[in-house]
Amino acid sequence: MVLDCLSDPIRLAIVYQLAQQERVSSELCCGDFTGLAGKSNLAYHFAKLRECGLMLTRVAGTNRFVRLRREDLDARFPGLLDAVISSAAKDADRLQLLGEFEETAAGGS
Amino acid sequence: MVLDCLSDPIRLAIVYQLAQQERVSSELCCGDFTGLAGKSNLAYHFAKLRECGLMLTRVAGTNRFVRLRREDLDARFPGLLDAVISSAAKDADRLQLLGEFEETAAGGS
DNA sequence: TCCCTTGTTCAACGATTATTGAACTATTGA
């Protein structure tokens, strides 16, 4: 289920980053998450996130761009995604993973 | 974390029942959940739910009454609980556990 | 006091699940 998918810290961090990215562009490249885990581990988590309908992947040459299935999620689980994201933002302090990630990939706001 | 706690179907069913109960009285007895799992298994899930701050227990004689920590949860994770509950209500059809439970414990609406 | 009920704790088992490295596919560019 979706909750089970979101209960993993790495997947939550991925979803959180994708949600942050929604303000700017809609997509991120798979390689932008290498700060969170190894390549194959990331592919594993991406597969999980795809399976439960949280995100989808667009193939573009040798890159793959991922983004949240925002509309489907809001339709099926109203308010859930926003609640999870805002809650995750609150204790983002505890997720040093995110801190490291933002330094390397987002370059600060 | 709270999401990890809610990702288990039995714990979700417990939380769902507690949320339903909020309209009537605020509490339920531990023994009211025996339709969901065995005694020791329930105690295990209750402990998990207590650990992550989802519910609390009041001892009354030989019984123990449990209820949601609604205020604390709404303060710390705004909208999360309601989103989870309403989503759980949507596909309550798939949770036959709930169906069985309502028959034996709630006796219909 | 004795027994029964209620619920927790403990130890053990089984089953998922996350993580890792290596092999593989596909695309780009020289």
Added chain:
DNA sequence: TCAATAGTTCAATAATCGTTGAACAAGGGA
């Protein structure tokens, strides 16, 4: 064509988690 890059898939390991039964503690009622 050859090498390099981006991701996925596979197999194996490690770790976590859920489930079960038995033993235990605490109250209530006869």
